[in-house]
Amino acid sequence: MIEIPNNPKVIVTPDEIEQAKIFVRRIFKNEKGGPFEMTTGQAIIFVLITKRKYPRLHIETHTRYGKSEIISIAVLTRRVHYAGKTSIVAGNKDKAGIIMKYAIGHIFDHPLLQSAFVLEKGENEENIRRYRNKDRINFKIEGGTLGEIFISTAANAMGFGAEEVIEDESALIPDTDHALVMRMIESQKDENGNQIEGFLCKVGNPWESEHFSKSYKDPNYYKVVIDYVQGIKEGRVTPAHIDEMRKQPFFDVLYECRFPKQGTVDEKGWIPLLTRDQVINALVKESTGFGINKIGCDVAGGGRNFSVIVQRHTNMAQVALKNQDPDTMNFAEAIINKKTAEGIWPEDISIDKVGVGKGAYDILNRNKETAGVYGINGADKPTTPQDEGRFINLRAELFWKAREWILGGGKLLEEGDFETSEWLELAKIKYKTKLEGTKGKMQIMPKDLMLKEGLQSPDIADGLSMTFRTLDVVHLDKEEQEIAEQQQGGGINPFDPFR
Numbered sequence: 001m002i003e004i005p006n007n008p009k010v011i012v013t014p015d016e017i018e019q020a021k022i023f024v025r026r027i028f029k030n031e032k033g034g035p036f037e038m039t040t041g042q043a044i045i046f047v048l049i050t051k052r053k054y055p056r057l058h059i060e061t062h063t064r065y066g067k068s069e070i071i072s073i074a075v076l077t078r079r080v081h082y083a084g085k086t087s088i089v090a091g092n093k094d095k096a097g098i099i100m101k102y103a104i105g106h107i108f109d110h111p112l113l114q115s116a117f118v119l120e121k122g123e124n125e126e127n128i129r130r131y132r133n134k135d136r137i138n139f140k141i142e143g144g145t146l147g148e149i150f151i152s153t154a155a156n157a158m159g160f161g162a163e164e165v166i167e168d169e170s171a172l173i174p175d176t177d178h179a180l181v182m183r184m185i186e187s188q189k190d191e192n193g194n195q196i197e198g199f200l201c202k203v204g205n206p207w208e209s210e211h212f213s214k215s216y217k218d219p220n221y222y223k224v225v226i227d228y229v230q231g232i233k234e235g236r237v238t239p240a241h242i243d244e245m246r247k248q249p250f251f252d253v254l255y256e257c258r259f260p261k262q263g264t265v266d267e268k269g270w271i272p273l274l275t276r277d278q279v280i281n282a283l284v285k286e287s288t289g290f291g292i293n294k295i296g297c298d299v300a301g302g303g304r305n306f307s308v309i310v311q312r313h314t315n316m317a318q319v320a321l322k323n324q325d326p327d328t329m330n331f332a333e334a335i336i337n338k339k340t341a342e343g344i345w346p347e348d349i350s351i352d353k354v355g356v357g358k359g360a361y362d363i364l365n366r367n368k369e370t371a372g373v374y375g376i377n378g379a380d381k382p383t384t385p386q387d388e389g390r391f392i393n394l395r396a397e398l399f400w401k402a403r404e405w406i407l408g409g410g411k412l413l414e415e416g417d418f419e420t421s422e423w424l425e426l427a428k429i430k431y432k433t434k435l436e437g438t439k440g441k442m443q444i445m446p447k448d449l450m451l452k453e454g455l456q457s458p459d460i461a462d463g464l465s466m467t468f469r470t471l472d473v474v475h476l477d478k479e480e481q482e483i484a485e486q487q488q489g490g491g492i493n494p495f496d497p498f499r
Contacts, residue, residue: 001041002225002257010054010222017043020050028073029109036109039234041226042070049074049201052164054222057201058215061226063254065236067203071166072102078164079147080116080139084188087162088151089181091172096151097135099168103149104132116140116147157181163188163198170202171212172433172440178211205253207433207440208265216259228255249390249400249442250433270430270445273403279426282406283414289313291474294348296466297335298459299357300324305456307331309338310463314472317464318413319422328356332363336370345475346372350466353377374469378444383469392434392443394469399429399444399461401468425458 020043028036038046041061048057049071061067075086090096107113108129118138119125128134136150152160154167154177163186167173173181185198202215215221231237245251252258265271291314300307309321321334339349346369353361353375364370378395382388391397406412406426414421428450433440447457 001044001230002227004216004223004225006217006219008054008219008222010048012044012047012053016047016051020046023077024073027077027110027112028106036073038070039236041224041230041234042066045070045224046074046077048222048224050077052078052199055197055199056215056218056221057199058212058218058221058223059201059203060206060216060224060257062228062231062237062257063205065226065231068099068168069102071168071201071203072099073106075099075149075164075166076103076106076113079149080113081141081147083141083143083145083147084164085148085150085162085186086164086166087157087160087184088149088166088168089154089157089173089184090151090168091154091174091177093135093151093153095169096153097133099166100134100137100149100151101132104128104134104137107137118146152184154178154181157184160184161186165198165200167200167202168204169440170204170215171207171209172204173209173211175210205440206257206259207253208260208269208271210269213259225257227257231255266430269432271432272427273399273429273431273444274406274426276424276427278407279412279424280418280421282410282412283418283421283423284316284411285413285415287316287318287411287413289316289318291315292348292472293342293344294350294467294470294472295320295335295338295344296463296469297331297349297351297360298462298466299328299331299352299355299360300326300459306459308459308463309335310460310467311338312410312464312467314474315409316411316413317467319460319463322422322460328359329363332360332367335360335364336367339370346370347374347470348475349373350376350469352462352466354379374466376466376469389439390442392441395465396431396442396444398465398468399431400442402426402461402465405468422460425461426464428455429458429461 017040021038024038024046025035030036045059045067048054059067079086088096088099107117116139118140136148139147141147154173157180161184165181165185167181185200187198188196202212204212206212206216216223228237228242232239232242242255245255253260260271264275292312294312296310298308306322306324308319311318311320320338325331335349338344349370351357351361351364351373354377361373361375364373378393380394382391382394382397387397391400412423414423430445431442434443
């Protein structure tokens with residue numbers, strides 16, 4: 001596990017770890033019906049929760065570590081053996097329900113658990129086993145008392161109380177809702193009548209949020225942080241998978257268990273897509289484009305906004321047009337003229353088709369020269385099922401691809417002063433993770449929120465992002481194709497942007 005400064009020294013002994021592994025192996029089953037085998041890190045989490053060795057826990061693990069299932073069997077173990085309530089809280093009901101579904105599934109692993117489970121009137125055990133859709137489960141404890149597990153959304157935590165609270169995907173819960181969760185934690189008395197502090201376990205990936213960051217730094221919280229290095233040692237993830245995921249967004253958060261770099265996150269958790277230095281480092285005074293030839297067209301919405309055409313080649317991008325002409329017909333004609341002059345393929349032309357942009361988009365599609373251009377609606381779904389799992393909408397996907405292109409060596413042509421370059425709009429684009437369904441997805445700050453923060457519409461940045469709507473495919477005529485094949489036969493790729 002990662003060493004954490006100022007972490008309270010609560011000891012989980014080797015004997016406790018081994019005893020936990022033996023207990024879980026004997027009582028619980030894996031998905032194939034065999035004994036449930038915990039790794040050392042999982043056993044530590046199990047011990048900390050079941051023995052309540054510390055009243056405040058902060059747990060981070062790399063994604064796919066299996067923390068939700070381990071927490072479910074730890075909570076189930078406590079509620080079968082000790083009276084009281086455990087609340088599983090998350091940003092939405094679906095997320096809160098993940099740990100609960102695991103817990104319900106494990107009720108039927110052993111007669112001890114099954115005999116303690118309380119069936120409500122009209123309930124059918126087979127349906128519960130199959131669908132696992134209960135919001136609340138109870139267990140009969142010796143002496144006639146009950147152990148209870150229930151789920152709640154953080155926003156609706158007021159009015160509920162529990163001695164033990166598991167806050168899942170804690171960093172994705174807004175600070176205001178987390179304050180409601182804190183109010184639901186109840187103290188209790190031990191067998192000698194002494195008051196015991198209520199228990200809170202905050203679990204999640206280290207997305208930047210004020211309350212999650214504070215608990216990480218707070219010496220009153222015992223921290224468990226398990227990154228991919230330990231995950232590989234424990235066999236929870238493979239080196240090949242890690243190599244693949246390094247190329248994806250949020251590797252530092254999801255696998256290295258690191259908060260985004262200090263100074264890059266605002267007080268509301270928004271992170272700049274690119275830093276100012278990263279944009280300036282991409283600027284060049286001179287560059288000759290080769291390879292692909294795409295244009296992204298952002299239509300002015302009035303006011304201080306501009307209509308912009310951004311042209312991107314394999315190696316560089318430039319602003320080909322920027323004006324405040326309110327006539328969309330003129331803007332459409334400028335696109336048609338550029339397409340004709342440079343032989344740009346219609347599928348390499350992308351244009352905003354929402355609001356004022358729809359007029360220009362319709363004009364282009366009625367023109368035989370430009371029929372087939374891509375209309376961009378940022379609220380649409382991402383382009384592939386894989387990207388749907390990563391991004392909340394098309395706008396987020398396109399901006400992230402623009403970021404990857406720049407960080408991968410793509411250059412931005414700027415003939416003026418770098419310190420005042422219009423390309424610095426890119427440093428004003430911000431992103432964060434939004435909880436949708438059962439996972440976090442990357443989103444770009446909406447334009448209306450940007451305006452509230454005093455940021456004007458990022459016309460040039462929008463234009464650049466639109467050029468990533470389609471794959472970067474070089475279209476060659478017959479003569480060019482023959483030349484390319486000859487050069488490639490000699491070991492030269494004429495369209496390698498960084499050779």
